[in-house]
Amino acid sequence: MTTKNIRTWKNKEGNLCFSYNTRQPMEKPLIIAVIGICIGTVIFAEYLYFNTAYSLFPLLFLFMFIFMYWCVYPCKDNEAVEEMMMDKNVDLRLHNELKTFNKNTYEVRRRFHQDSKGTYGIITGTYMLVLLSDGEILEYELKYHKPTKIEYAYHEFIKRPTKCTNPEHKKVIEIRSFTKWWMQIAIPEKAKLSLIIFAFVSIGIALTSLYLWLMIKFEWKAIVFFIVYIVIFMILQSLISKSKNRIVKILDFIISLPIIITKILLNLMFPTMIVLMSYMCLGAYAFGIPIIIVIALYFLLNLNISWETMFFITLAVGSIISVHGSKFIHWMIKEQSPLKNWENHKYEAVKTELALYVINKNNVNFLIYLAYFLYLSLSGFMQIQYNEPLITTNIDSAILKAFLVFIAFSNMVNKSKDVEIKVKPLLSKMIRLITTHDEN
16 A cells, blocks of 8 residues: 555644545456456366366355455445544544543554445544543544535544444444343343252252262262261261371371262252252142052052053043142142151251242143153154154143143133123033923
């Protein structure tokens, strides 16, 4: 980039003005014509010699890319000249401008920016943005003056900057950080709390899975290792606790570290374990009782009933009990489950409260609908796409019918609230009908 063609002067306001030989879009058409002829020649030669046109699309794509660059690169050259001139003048002016700020204020970064509008990218404003250490943004403007009958087009650098208030300009230069972005992002409080709960549950499930994996992987070795560690830990604790030596105390901390880490992990796992246990109890009481009754009737009455039918009855009745028998489930958990509040420790009341809260009727109703929705979606896809059942034809049919029974029962319960027959007036009218006779 050369500066010998740039003419500079100052106007009556003391602002620096300059003009230069601006480059025009799509100048030197011979260049693009030669490139187009070369690409066309390659495509034509391939067709003549090999009777193929494999290079057609790649070369046309390349030509389109070169054509777009040829159209805009002169404008980029103009931008480079304007940015250079603005940089020089900002360097001269900024030092004096910073004197009006705190003495510790300094420049952090600067950005050349142009506002544009329309699909053709018409430039509506040119600026040099300067970010200061105190977070303030200064905005130097470069005004463009169109040519007139008596003078050529030129640019005027406004020597006094303004404080930037344009939010789009601020986005260009402000330093972005994850913390700042997270604080500014407009997420409802409910969504943020949901993310935190999801993180707690995920950590709890991950840690529980890790412990189960260790037990399955190492089996009895893990149990033996744990027992040996506890024995050694207790022996060392009894010996170390009597010593006041600093090194011994550090050794005590190192030996206790696995216990401390395990306690922290168990505390993180505890809420998730309670939630999972509450749903396990819900499943045991809601689905266990119907299946026990069905099996008992099967053996006692020697019923000729298939196990698919037993599955259907259990699933339908269990779903209904889960939602519409919520008071019974809550009573069972409060009185007849490991989650009962025995009043031995303060946390037991909180544990029971959490367990009952997560198996709220509305929560369970949503989960049952979600489970049916996922299963029936997969089952329907397998049936339509491959003409095959997801498990077996009878099982898929049993689940579908159980869901229909659940929907029918739920709607019946909801519609029963709209029934206009009241017991007392009905009984009164029936008695009147019985006791009312014509006089003889």
